[in-house]
Amino acid sequence: MECVHVRNAFLSGHFFTFALIGLLGLSTPSAAQTALETRLPVLSDATSSAISLQSEYRLGRNWARILRGQAPLMHDALVYHYLEELLWDLVPHSQLQDRRLELIVLDNPTFNAFAVPGGIVGVHGGLVVAAESEDELASVLAHELAHLSQRHFAQRLEEERRNRPVMLAGVLASILIGAMDTQGGAAALSSTLAASAQAQLAFSRRNEEEADRIGMQTLTASGRDPQAMPDMFSRLQRNYRFYGQRPPEFLLTHPVTESRIADSLNRVSSLQRPSPRPYSPDFDLIRTRLQVHFSSQPGEILQRFLADSRSSQAGRHDYGVMLAAMRTGDLALAETHYRKLPDNWRQHLYTEITYVEWLLAAGRKAEAAEASQRLLALYPGSLPVQKLQARVMRESQNYTQATAQYRAILQNYPNDTDAWYELAETEGLLGNILAVHEARIEYFLLTGNFDQALRQLEFAKRERGLTASDQERLERREKEAQEIRRQMREDF
Structure with a gap:
């Protein structure tokens, strides 16, 4: 019997090259699949003509296979348990309909989190260190849940369908590269964003604003302080100076502007802030x-x-x-x-x-x-x-x-x-x-x-x-x- 004593069994070079080229090149469903899903839309879901919930689920789970094989995973069960508990504390208060979630925690010290279609929520361990309170950490998770609940992946795919699908696939590929190699991910993502049209960037900003708004609602409904969201984003933005010319990964995939922070502060002023939670260590x-x-x-x-x-x-x-x-x-x-x-x-x-x-x-x-x-x-x-x-x-x-x-x-x-x-x-x-x-x-x-x-x-x-x-x-x-x-x- 052949013995294989390698924990991180990487994808073969041929398959990884094939998969990455596919991510960067085209991620739309096959013609037959699209035709079938168009005949079977999700009621009251305008994005289903682009990609069904089930197709999103399959895409996300298969993408997660690539991620697990390429990025260092956090094998500390305590860290995973804590983040999973925090995530599921927020889910009942979110607008998420498909709750088949999978949390992936990466052994990566950078400040990053991401949501991938199909219910994949990724968190870099460094994001926990960057947060100054549990509510600040929860605000990022609530933001990612909002991306999933509003199906921003499918919305962007519908938007890109009239132009080209490279932008969306490139973002997925850049998340993967960033999880493996921080600097490489930043470079790849910067190239992808630079190639996109102004209308596409505006669409992305709308998604971010919507995720902020709905994420803040989720945060408040779960009994947490909505002020934590602008506080967390402001802190991450201030960390620019520690990164020279390159910002944290989170700010590349979730651009934070002064106006966006101001908008979130205005929302906080209109919300009733809950009583502080009892301290837990x-x-x-x-x-x-x-x-x-x-x-x-x-x-x-x-x-x-x-x-x-x-x-x-x-x-x-x-x-x-x-x-x-x-x-x-x-x-x-x-x-x-x-x-x-x-x-x-x-x-x-x-x-x-x-x-x-x-x-x-x-x-x-x-x-x-x-x-x-x-x-x-x-x-x-x-x-x-x-x-x-x-x-x-x-x-x-x-x-x-x-x-x-x-x-x-x-x-x-x-x-x-x-x-x-x-x-x-x-x-x-x-x-x-x-x-x-x-x-x-x-x-x-x-x-x-x-x-x-x-x-x-x-x-x-x-x-x-x-x-x-x-x-x-x-x-x-x-x-x-x-x-x-x-x-x-x-x-x-």
């Missing part, structure tokens, strides 16, 4: 975690948090020391500042998970297993707790329980590439060769690596002792893989 915990994660000098950020902890009793400073000390290997210092945390911080789920991570780093696996089992009993459906339990079981060489936990995760998060990767590795430690192949097949399909997926299918079909059920399942999966690859070629 969730945002500060995750923001601190990402500050340490993105630090290129962990020793320096450790000294900064140490200095802050001496001058302030704020929990985030001691939590920052704990994380930074763990990263530098000073586990004694990390434990000391864990003990100094206020009760509401030390007893918080996120901190308890961090403490189990500390136990693992200290080699205290029995204590880690006991603590993770207790957390799993208290939070049985929590993604970060389930992932923690799987990790503890694996590091404790309890591979059977670890694989069971990874499979439980994938029941609710079938697109979790990290869980598929870890499942394949753990099944390998158990000697379950067919299960290794099947997990790798799913991983490669989710990351757009169809050649590797089909190759794994061939390996699986050659295994000895396959039952009739095994053969049928593999043949069905092969047909599905070929169909997805066909869709990708048609869409891109």
Whole structure:
């Protein structure tokens, strides 16, 4: 059996070139597909003549395969859980009809977020660090939900249909490039925007203004401060000076002007601002975690948090020391500042998970297993707790329980590439060769690596002792893989 020990399995050069050329060249549906969708419009939806909701969904999910295979994903389950909870706190108050959403968090320190047709919401980890409050972060997510609910992708496609579709496809491609390479994405997007006509840019501005207005309504309806939206956009705009001639990625895809900020401030003045929410450390915990994660000098950020902890009793400073000390290997210092945390911080789920991570780093696996089992009993459906339990079981060489936990995760998060990767590795430690192949097949399909997926299918079909059920399942999966690859070629 061939062993593949590469977490980020990139697309083959041929396929990626093909896909990117398709994105930059043409993204309209086929003639037959367009004809069918024109006969079956969504009632009261003028954009359905351009592209149906189902076509948007398929386009977005297939585009996400390219993104997962090319961009670094954030594998921190706590960060993902927090952002997912925040996103779904906003969704019921939005105008979104199709709520088949998928959140993708990128391990990228730049300030960016984006919405892609079909319910894909992308967030760069750096955006959390850039925000100064949870409401400011929520304002960006509310803005992206508004883009989805108003189907701005389909509106732009309808607008471009009379001219050329290159502009819209270029924006999608530039988001992808920016997720992989910040400077390259900026250059590609600048070129795309420079080539567009004034009318197209005006249409984009209308979309942004509408997303601001509806996003602010969503923010207010969810009990959050609408002032957070102009505050966040103003802060991002002020960060121009830190980028020289190149602004943050978010400002390239979401142009912010003084008049736009003034408009949002006028809207705030006409809205009734809700009472402040009770303080929760969730945002500060995750923001601190990402500050340490993105630090290129962990020793320096450790000294900064140490200095802050001496001058302030704020929990985030001691939590920052704990994380930074763990990263530098000073586990004694990390434990000391864990003990100094206020009760509401030390007893918080996120901190308890961090403490189990500390136990693992200290080699205290029995204590880690006991603590993770207790957390799993208290939070049985929590993604970060389930992932923690799987990790503890694996590091404790309890591979059977670890694989069971990874499979439980994938029941609710079938697109979790990290869980598929870890499942394949753990099944390998158990000697379950067919299960290794099947997990790798799913991983490669989710990351757009169809050649590797089909190759794994061939390996699986050659295994000895396959039952009739095994053969049928593999043949069905092969047909599905070929169909997805066909869709990708048609869409891109």
